[in-house]
Amino acid sequence: MKSTINGGGATDTRPAVGGGREAGPRTASEAARRRKQLTAVTRPWLLLAPALVVLAALLLWPLVQVGKLSLQDYEVKFGGGVGTWTGFDHYKDLLSSPLLWKTVLPNTVFFAVACVGLTVVLGTLVALLLNRLGTVWRFICSTAIMAAWAMPAVTGTYVWIWLFQPEDGMFSKIAGGLGLIDPETTNWFTERLPFYAIATLNVVHHGFPFVAITVFAGLLTIPKELYEAGMLDGASAWQRFWNITVPTIKPVFLVVTILSTIWDFKVFTQIYIMPGGSGSNEDVYNLGVFSYNQAFAQNDYGTGSAAAILLTVLLLAITVVYIRTLFKQGEEDL
Template sequence: MLLTPALLVLAVLLLWPLVRVALFSLQDYGLKEIVSKESNWIGLDNFVEIFTSEQLWQVVLPNTVVFAVLSVACTVVFGTVVAVLLASLGRVWRTVVSSAIMAAWAMPAVTGTYVWVWIFDADRGVFNHVAQTLGLQDAPVNWFTERWSFYAIVLLNVVHHGFPFVAVTVLAGLLSVPNELLEAAEIDGAGPWRRFFSVIVPQLRQIFAVVIILSTIWDFKVFAQVYLMPGGSGTNREVLNLGVWSYTESFGQNRYGFGAAIAVLLTLLLLAITVVYVRTILKEDEL
């Protein structure tokens, strides 16, 4: 009974919008339907169009999946390295450095994206200026036109924004590992790498599960970091991911039903990944 008010609020704010999106995905819903308030049910036609689209298989899905895998891996690895370095510092410097890196996490995604756009700008960007000064390139390069360089910049942006959360979370786990275990492993002749992978990592399995699941959800549905890059709003069709594709089809083409179907596909993909990973972790705990 105590949880009922909170559950009702969650149902209104989360469950009902999800239901509405699912209903829109089964309709040919555009400006005409918005004005007339009429429903135009077409069943699974939107999903058939999605799965038979070359845009999905050749561009959107590879961009989404490959980018998510790379960004999750880079974020978790870099965040873990930073956490280990923080754990080696004294309490005062650990507090100072932790507060400094959390500023990157607190920075809005929009602000951080515009900073990276400025850094790699073809005309006034710092990166092009330094590369030309060092003689690495003869003329300015527009790094946002090519698919791989575009997503390399997005990767830097996402890792820079996401690693502080991983670092602070893993740091909390590192500080909770009993010193007796590390001392016993050291006495048995285990070096730093062996102690980390054989003692610390098993102790932090649940923490790594949490940060990997959250990072996967965030990076699969990344939107602002792609949409706000030059060409990322739909003018360059080679850099679309599922989130931006859904938005551009909905609000750019006024195909709200088709855009809703893409959003449903993204949601189901995230649920499947989360369920599989959680089941894997639970099975490991049972063993």
């Protein structure tokens, strides 16, 4: 307050101009609030920084190097290598290749779609079975299917090769005994369709346990009262599944579909080590095997790297679509 004696002897108690004692605390509180906001924004990134650095070193830097190779003619020499910049020539050659459009991309896309669809469907059916079993049988079945998931891809692939081995493979003998094929002349691995049918069985067998366990975990979060209400309303099992189960754990289905899509689009081991898949039969190439053979079998590192970048871009596009769908679903639930 400002107190002065005016000419009439009265005391002037009007507030002092400028409010110095009020401005100070207000400025200090605003500065503290800004520091708090800055801390809230930067602290998560500081905590994530070590992991992001490791990911950048393990993933981002190799991806940059692959992109660099795709723009060069790289020649390996003793003690190192020499690269000559060619721009986008390798991408032009790759995208104009009939082998890419007639064989490699169709094999990659149709094989991945079939594997993802069958994996999700079979995994969901097994999850529904686990949800209905008792504790003992649930433990036994869960252990059995997890053994399939724990099996290395190389080991599992050789098991399927043994099952379909020409002449003395189990399926060859069964089909021969039924008169469907001639075991002595039939080779399941030379034709495109039976080759990828076996590969699909292999990938689905190896991948469905993950979907089953994940979906089963989601089923445990659904209140039983919802199913009881559906049964009272006369809903069938299919109607309860489609109108209660699917909407409730839709984010779980989206997550397992995203992961299965990423894994199945970049399948390499199961194709490469099957008879004829390592390069002798171009009809069974997918993008992963094509990229590997171009780079290491034909020493065309530029085209091989361009194919790897094409596969990465394809996977990123699919992942972005799925993630946007997942976020949109989350906003609708809110």
